[in-house]
Amino acid sequence: MIWIKETVREVTEKYKTTDPFELADHLNVIIVEWSLDEEINGFYHYERRNKYIFLNNSLNETFKRYTLAHELGHSILHPKFNAAKMKEHTLYSQEKIEIEADTFAVELLITDLFLKENQNRISTIKDAALENGVPLELAHLKKV
Template structure:
């Protein structure tokens, strides 16, 4: 995961998930996804699409984009919907990996200060409080 993030940030000279997604040819769209869904990554044939709930705060939209980008980079060929409906494998592991990917990507251009807490570091990088545990 660290190598993947390092290659992405080096190649595209940014850790902005929207810029990286665009450079990779992933379409990012914003739609109302209802109460319980923040984002979706979808791959159909050669088209890749990230859909983000349009009523989320800018902080959450950025995190969700990074999370869905994590699915694109880490879980190629896997569909969460297929896993839930046709196998006994629980997709929770993949969600945790995508959360960790998002946190690492969004903090990749900086290191935690000597006297800085993880919470403060993550907050400084715009990571929602619920996601600090994935640092």
């Protein structure tokens, strides 16, 4: 999914940040921290040309940052598709779209520059994932 890596590069170069909170601000994505069911970390919602990301307010800061990066992936890669709408469109696989959002988050949080600057200190992509708040089971999505 090189196109996702390229999209992340374009967005981060344009706004000069890899911080998901700063990117959301630049992209006019409204972040709402809400008391969600414990099984829901967050979700993206598009309505009337407005983009919203709801984050579970019980998440720790590290996982909140990852969840926001994932949901930003939806807002950039799939801007007009809400999860409920995706179920209605058989051409769109929810699993594929979730993998794309995860890939976006991983590329955003583990940048090539970070890997290059820390190559002597970090020996595996899992080490980089740990340091950057990326769930270990998703570290393999990083394209080097």
